[in-house]
Amino acid sequence: MQQVQGVVARAKGAPVELVTVNVPDPGPGEAVVKVQACGVCHTDLHYREGGINDEFPFLLGHEAAGVVEAVGPDVTGVAPGDFVVLNWRAVCGECRACKRGDLHYCFNTHNATQRMTLEDGTELSPALGIGAFIEKTLVAAGQCTKVDPSARPAAVGLLGCGVMAGIGAAINTGAVTRGRSVAVIGCGGVGVAAVAGSALAGASPIIAVDIDPQKLEAATRLGATHTVDSSRVDPVAEIKRICAETYAGADGADVVVEAVGRPETWQQAFYARDLAGTVVLVGVPTPDMKVPDLPLIDVFGRGGSLKSSWYGDCLPSRDFPMLVDLYQQGRLDLDAFVTEEIGIGDIEAAFDKMHHGAVLRSVVVL
Numbered sequence: 222m223q224q225v226q227g228v229v230a231r232a233k234g235a236p237v238e239l240v241t242v243n244v245p246d247p248g249p250g251e252a253v254v255k256v257q258a259c260g261v262c263h264t265d266l267h268y269r270e271g272g273i274n275d276e277f278p279f280l281l282g283h284e285a286a287g288v289v290e291a292v293g294p295d296v297t298g299v300a301p302g303d304f305v306v307l308n309w310r311a312v313c314g315e316c317r318a319c320k321r322g323d324l325h326y327c328f329n330t331h332n333a334t335q336r337m338t339l340e341d342g343t344e345l346s347p348a349l350g351i352g353a354f355i356e357k358t359l360v361a362a363g364q365c366t367k368v369d370p371s372a373r374p375a376a377v378g379l380l381g382c383g384v385m386a387g388i389g390a391a392i393n394t395g396a397v398t399r400g401r402s403v404a405v406i407g408c409g410g411v412g413v414a415a416v417a418g419s420a421l422a423g424a425s426p427i428i429a430v431d432i433d434p435q436k437l438e439a440a441t442r443l444g445a446t447h448t449v450d451s452s453r454v455d456p457v458a459e460i461k462r463i464c465a466e467t468y469a470g471a472d473g474a475d476v477v478v479e480a481v482g483r484p485e486t487w488q489q490a491f492y493a494r495d496l497a498g499t500v501v502l503v504g505v506p507t508p509d510m511k512v513p514d515l516p517l518i519d520v521f522g523r524g525g526s527l528k529s530s531w532y533g534d535c536l537p538s539r540d541f542p543m544l545v546d547l548y549q550q551g552r553l554d555l556d557a558f559v560t561e562e563i564g565i566g567d568i569e570a571a572f573d574k575m576h577h578g579a580v581l582r583s584v585v586v587l
């Protein structure tokens with residue numbers, strides 16, 4: 222067991238604290254990873270606000286890269302010294318979803334069996350089964366995905382959650398490809414990644430929608446062909462107008478990605494897609510949210526599909542090395558997502574900045 226400093230949310234809404242955490246030595250199937258970088262995702266804030274569940278105290282942080290320090294006795298997939306991006310989809314290979322070939326839906330993903338604790342022995346709930354705002358973390362070995370060790374940790378660590386969720390929402394869940402129009406509502410780290418994924422896939426137009434002009438600038442840098450400030454204009458009418466400019470007769474976008482997680486923006490997505498189009502919900506709603514007054518005939522009459530996207534329907538072992546290669550080749554600008562590098566004591570300030578625009582991702586560098 223070792224003692225290191227980690228960022229913990231003790232109670233609903235209370236500011237996070239940097240405290241001493243006990244990290245067990247890795248047992249069977251486990252690995253201890255020295256964290257080099259970890260991005261601040263909106264989901265960390267959801268945890269702190271009690272929006273995910275009530276299993277406080279949480280060890281926050283979950284989009285991270287680092288170096289494997291030690292592995293349990295039976296671990297063969299990774300070894301000490303390996304550079305890895307941590308994932309929250311270590312597939313089991315045995316559940317109903319895995320057996321029918323839908324590994325990205327695995328119902329029984331692996332996390333470490335042992336728990337990290339506070340000094341008094343209180344067990345911590347690691348965010349998304351990771352917990353990476355900490356010097357060293359204990360995970361299941363399958364949560365470590367080896368990637369090119371010459372890549373920048375602060376950039377490729379973001380593939381561990383938000384950037385993968387966004388890219389995958391577009392290209393995996395939404396099946397975006399060349400010849401398709403895309404609109405992305407909400408252009409934080411996740412939404413802008415959906416824009417970047419759509420650009421990688423060759424889609425056009427790619428319409429970025431946000432209420433914050435700074436986010437729209439970032440979306441343009443990563444491949445948006447049009448931007449819509451939905452605090453000023455009706456985004457549904459504007460998306461329909463832009464799509465009809467490119468494709469005569471289009472009545473909306475082929476794929477609309479909702480990356481906010483609110484009923485009103487999901488409803489915008491629903492009505493901004495073309496007939497037989499696809500809505501992808503990647504934003505995470507809180508348990509109290511409901512979609513009011515959606516006529517069932519509109520669900521039926523517009524055809525197409527209404528999907529949700531957990532983690533961009535990714536398979537880490539397939540998608541992380543591929544996206545790191547595209548980054549290393551200069552074809553996917555992951556550096557553009559890293560707005561600032563911060564210290565492990567700066568998480569609360571990073572949460573504040575989430576609400577005030579300028580930041581796509583604050584990344585803790587250790």
Ligand SMILES: NC(=O)c1ccc[n+]([C@@H]2O[C@H](COP(=O)([O-])OP(=O)(O)OC[C@H]3O[C@@H](n4cnc5c(N)ncnc54)[C@H](O)[C@@H]3O)[C@@H](O)[C@H]2O)c1
Binds near residue numbers: 262482
């Ligand atoms: N499904 C997944 O696997 C997955 C993974 C990671 C994050 N998420 C979720 O994705 C969502 C976005 O995460 P993020 O880290 O990008 O958050 P973020 O806070 O960085 O971005 C949210 C964006 O939405 C914009 N926004 C807010 N209200 C809006 C409105 N009414 N209309 C248009 N835009 C609006 C904000 O200006 C901001 O740019 C969160 O709900 C997060 O929990 C989901």
Ligand SMILES: [Zn+2]
Binds near residue numbers: 328
């Ligand atoms: Zn499984």
Ligand SMILES: [Zn+2]
Binds near residue numbers: 265284
């Ligand atoms: Zn996340």
